[in-house]
Amino acid sequence: MTGVTMTGERTRTGSDIRMGVGLPGRVAITFTVGGGILVGGFLVAAMTLAGKLSGNALLMTSGALYVLGALFGLVHGVGLGFVGRGQLNRREAVTRLGMALLYAVPFVAVGFIVAGWIAMTMVSLYLGKVGAYIGAALGWTAGVAVVAMAVRYGWQALRNAYAAWQHAAVGTALVSASFAALLIVFLAQRPMLWGLSFRVTEVGAVLLALFATIWIALPMVAIALRLVNLLPESQPVAAGLRRSPARGIGVGLAVGVVLSLLVLPFYHGPIALPGHTSGHLGAVLVSVSQALLDEVLLRVFLVTGAVWLMLRWQNVRGQQASLYAVLVAAAVQVVLYLPGVLALGLPSWLATISYVMAAVLLPALAFGFLYTRRGFAAALTGHAAALIALVLLA
Numbered sequence: 001m002t003g004v005t006m007t008g009e010r011t012r013t014g015s016d017i018r019m020g021v022g023l024p025g026r027v028a029i030t031f032t033v034g035g036g037i038l039v040g041g042f043l044v045a046a047m048t049l050a051g052k053l054s055g056n057a058l059l060m061t062s063g064a065l066y067v068l069g070a071l072f073g074l075v076h077g078v079g080l081g082f083v084g085r086g087q088l089n090r091r092e093a094v095t096r097l098g099m100a101l102l103y104a105v106p107f108v109a110v111g112f113i114v115a116g117w118i119a120m121t122m123v124s125l126y127l128g129k130v131g132a133y134i135g136a137a138l139g140w141t142a143g144v145a146v147v148a149m150a151v152r153y154g155w156q157a158l159r160n161a162y163a164a165w166q167h168a169a170v171g172t173a174l175v176s177a178s179f180a181a182l183l184i185v186f187l188a189q190r191p192m193l194w195g196l197s198f199r200v201t202e203v204g205a206v207l208l209a210l211f212a213t214i215w216i217a218l219p220m221v222a223i224a225l226r227l228v229n230l231l232p233e234s235q236p237v238a239a240g241l242r243r244s245p246a247r248g249i250g251v252g253l254a255v256g257v258v259l260s261l262l263v264l265p266f267y268h269g270p271i272a273l274p275g276h277t278s279g280h281l282g283a284v285l286v287s288v289s290q291a292l293l294d295e296v297l298l299r300v301f302l303v304t305g306a307v308w309l310m311l312r313w314q315n316v317r318g319q320q321a322s323l324y325a326v327l328v329a330a331a332v333q334v335v336l337y338l339p340g341v342l343a344l345g346l347p348s349w350l351a352t353i354s355y356v357m358a359a360v361l362l363p364a365l366a367f368g369f370l371y372t373r374r375g376f377a378a379a380l381t382g383h384a385a386a387l388i389a390l391v392l393l394a
Helices: 004-051 058-085 090-120 121-127 131-162 168-188 204-231 251-265 281-312 319-343 349-375 377-394
Strands: none
Touching: 004 058, 004 090, 004 121, 004 131, 004 251, 058 090, 058 131, 090 121, 090 131, 121 131, 121 349, 168 281, 204 281, 251 349, 251 377, 281 319, 281 349, 319 349, 349 377
16 A cells, blocks of 8 residues: 555545544534533633632542543533534434544543643642643633534534524523522522532522523423423313413402412411511512423423323323323422422421311312413413412412
């Protein structure tokens, strides 16, 4: 084989690798390496420079965080690369993502070195030597370049995914509203991390809201909107997200006010449950946010999914499927709310059961029937109106 032939073979091989992984593979690789560098490099450097992290065992800390960041980036990169694959079919996208995982190994190793130099920025400044400065500068330059490529490829894949989304307008509105609602709820009462006695900070609340939106709200909304198209037109819930938002709002307001009046006696008289202490405006914002999150989870996702499953796998009529789905969603809502009800410390089991019936089960059934009969706007209006009226009256 001549030198010219060998040069041509190497050129074609490099081109085949770049063409082989495609956009899905480039997103997966850059997100993996970029995620590791962001967490194991830039985050560690920022914390050490701010005095929030000790310099002891800095490389070990950086390495552990690099692995976590790389795994986090890999999961997101693979997911975004797949949904933003563009003109590729599913099989081609999976094949290219598999190739990208193989090619990612040497890049991850190089990224580990880059993250280490970035993490050692404080040490480089302390040493004050030219070699340390050069290493830190090269690490920062390479890290910024990798993150910039991840942003570029990720944005391209995101645009492809959005362009292919049939319900982009409705889906964007629901997902954006869900993020705002999660943000308000988490900032109003910063949650504890599961299994840990640690309450997140304000920044952690924002990141947790973003994470929950990407991994919970977005998939639920996308699946529900997809299932709506698969339901027959005669099925009542099929029109739940197709009806005009103006329809049913008046009915929802009336239902919400009536439901709040049924629960109001528990906040007066012998039981006298405590009301909101954060002020009317803050309580109203939290109430509307909670109503939106409940309706997206329990009605848009759960009721729609249950109807589709029963029509797909069970021999039931459309009306029966809607009824059973509403009952399933109501049962799930009771299970989700029961720990909070028990924490109220009601004086007897009779009072607890009565409160569950009036404040959880009956509203869940009402909002479910509003969703299947009058649409999502009616269910959301009714839920929000009930909570707001209770805040103002209690």
